[in-house]
Amino acid sequence: MKKTISVIGVPMDLGQGRRGVDMGPFSIRYAGLKERIERLGYTVHDQGNVNVPQAESHHIHDEKLKYLPEVTRVSEDLASKVKDVVEQGHFPVILGGDHSIAIGSIAGITQKYKKLGVIWFDAHADFNTEDSTPSGNIHGMPLACCLGVGHEKLVNIAGFAPKIQPENVVIVGARSVDRDERLLLKQHGIKVFDMHEVDKLGIAKVMEEAIRIAGEGTDGIHLSLDLDAIDPDMAPGVGTPVLGGITYREGHFAMELLFQSNKVISCDVVEVNPILDEHNKTARTAVDLVCSLLGEAVM
Template sequence: MRFEKEINEANQELYERVLACLNQDRFPVILGGDHSIAAGSVSASLTKYKHVGILWIDAHADFNDEKITPSGNIHGMPLSAVCGCGPDSLVSYSSDRADPLNVVIVGARSIDPLEKIKLKEKGVTVYSISDIHAEGITAIIRKAILTAGKGTNGIHMSFDMDALDPTQAPGVGTPVNNGLTQREAFIICEEMYKYDKLVALDIVETNPLLDQRNMTGILASELVLACLGNTDYR
């Protein structure tokens, strides 16, 4: 569990700040940082709204825990932690957990073998990049929203920029080929806005030191605007 103490301290503070924002009926946009911050931000949405679906847009599943992690990287564990599937130490400041049946991962293409088994055991829905190839992003995201929204009081979307193809979003720590196109990413955000169930948005893993001419940063900011209803014509 690398940098556990530092990450937990930051996440506890983030949890309190996101919760304060939600309690003022405002819409929090949380900018990462690596994906470990979602342990704090998603926990705040759960505390405020209790039953919250999670849409996890990511090349990875982030569903490892302290026992099965191949790397010890906590940014590979936050989704598992907020679902109550460990490590509990990452979410100790909150008693609210997500139901894995309302959790959907979209864009996955790099999942560890034990992580895959655990995802299936817990009932998380995973739409891999090949599902998107076969069915198209619009059909996939609509199904994902239905699953995450079913019986919940809203959806927290946690958007990892490494879901995109590295040619379009190079400024990420763990790039994986065969990713989403920019257009597919915008469709996800536009559908989320249309559905009007979004309670909070993380946009993470944008790293200016790895970026090229700030293209990943600019794209991330445009995706945030699309989630908030920005469009070319209305």
């Protein structure tokens, strides 16, 4: 892995319905992210936060695409910032905010790494469009957008689409997928390891296959880590918790395998909501997982 880490905060809560996730970057920083990463031997540059407008100062013009102009603008700003740190040879760690930030994260990374693999570690597939969404919340759409599926403004962030190809994308940990979303995933050939397969095959086999799919013939792997992939007993502070998730230890082992693959070039960490949390437990879990991704080990 690159020895310089750039941390970028995106206090975004416009992409989902429950307030408080905008404080996610602060809570993750407060949980000791920078200090823990530095102890692993990395140089850490905290780039501060991308500016995100307050929901109260803007109106929802389309109930199927809530806060579309604002989410689009933040995504463009984030893409530009991520592009800059990637071109400097840094490893970006992008802190959300809700999962809509991945639209900007991946748009920035793929301006340098043209063939990017993606592992989407999430209880949800995030593959809705304005036609299929039951809520209108854009945090349920980012993976589709990155694959060129969805509203033209979101699809064309940074001026090009698609950002990634379906044969290089894997979802791990899914256990809450909408009906129309399921049809879209099958139509586009996205590999999904739901919790049934995690239980049946074991996390080691699932991650080995995920790394193969996302890493074979690509310039590297982007990890999009939604904390609701982890079971709510260790990650209660998320907007859409779903019982029966990946255990704390399975999460660590998955991150350790990703580190050992030497293929991960970037990550975003999303959906930490301290208002819904218990003594910053979810943020501390996020820091633990990121440090395992970066090589922290017992011995």
